[in-house]
Amino acid sequence: MFGEFDLYPDEAVRWGNRRGIVSEVSDATWLRVDEGGIVEMHVDSGERVDERDSICTIxxxxxxxxxxxxxxxxxxxxxxxxxPLVWPGNPLYHLVPTKSVA
Structure with a gap:
């Protein structure tokens, strides 16, 4: 339908001077939960987490x-x-690992 009314752009959309902090997300994964209940999130999108940091409570x-x-x-x-509610198997966080530079 959009093509019929010439609403599709002919070229890829460019978003100006924006730059991403993650260029390859092939290692990104959704962290899923084994328990259900009410979720209290401790970190937000864009934040860095360390292994074994508490990221939420259910x-x-x-x-x-x-x-x-x-x-x-x-x-x-x-x-x-x-x-605020989660069922067993639902995704909690979309995480991408950071690689240490040594």
Missing amino acids: MNPFSKDLVTVDAPFDGVVLGSLET
Whole structure:
């Protein structure tokens, strides 16, 4: 439909002087949860995390159990869950690992 009304651009869209902090995201992964409940996020998109940092807490509203989710590796948060509720298997954070330069 958009092509019929000439609404598709003929060239790729360029966004001016913006630059990304991550150029290759082939190693990026969604961190998924094994527990369900109410989520309290501790880090936001764009933040750097270190392995074993506490990145969120999940509370089961029926049993009051708390589960702390730790970062599985050093990385940068590309995106995160936008709702306060999570079910087992739902994605929590989109992480890309950072490689140390030695």
